[in-house]
Amino acid sequence: MVAFPDVPYAKGLPKLVRTTSVSRAGKRFMAAIETVDPFWQIDVETAPLARELIPGMRAFIDECNSAIKTIVWTPSYLDVPQAYLADPGNVALADDGNLVSGTGGLTIAVNGVTNGLDLRRGDMISMIKDEYRSMHTVMTGAVASSNTVTLVIEPYVPTYITAGAVVKFKNLELNVRMGPDSGQMTDDYLPVASLTLVEVPK
Known part of the structure; x- marks a missing residue:
């Protein structure tokens, strides 16, 4: 498992994603069935990164950007x-x-x-x-x-x-994976990184 980088973050609150099938009569909801287990999704954005933090964040994105490796999300900002x-x-x-x-x-x-x-x-x-x-x-x-x-x-x-x-x-923890190719970093002197994390069991 890969550790979540300890850098300043500007965004990254978890959102609970639900998938529901709804039957209707006209515009009225008649019944609803949850078709998939709910899961957490986190759209993360860092604050502008100081120069010494850039190599570590770049390596993290390169390592996890394929959705193959599990990340232990440890959001210090929660x-x-x-x-x-x-x-x-x-x-x-x-x-x-x-x-x-x-x-x-x-x-x-x-x-x-x-x-x-x-x-x-x-x-x-x-x-x-x-x-x-x-x-x-x-x-x-x-x-x-x-x-x-x-x-x-x-x-x-x-x-x-x-x-x-x-x-x-x-000191909450959650197993997540990075959405394929969702990890990006701007080409600035103090760049901002963004990525999408999706909950996985392990």
């Missing part, structure tokens, strides 16, 4: 949960959690967390099991007690993420 924006070193974020239940579902139970951990709607979490990774948005948050927190998330937990997975609340 901040800590909302409750800790002013205190990113809060002790409540010191521990990762462990997934107790939730495979294939939207409601998960996580133990091994610090009491008082406060997760709110819109916060993001990631899960890791045997080098498989997934990422989720919190829909219904909670405050941890008895070292456990129960959350409602989107999208649902994939089948390759099972009980015992590590649940991260900061």
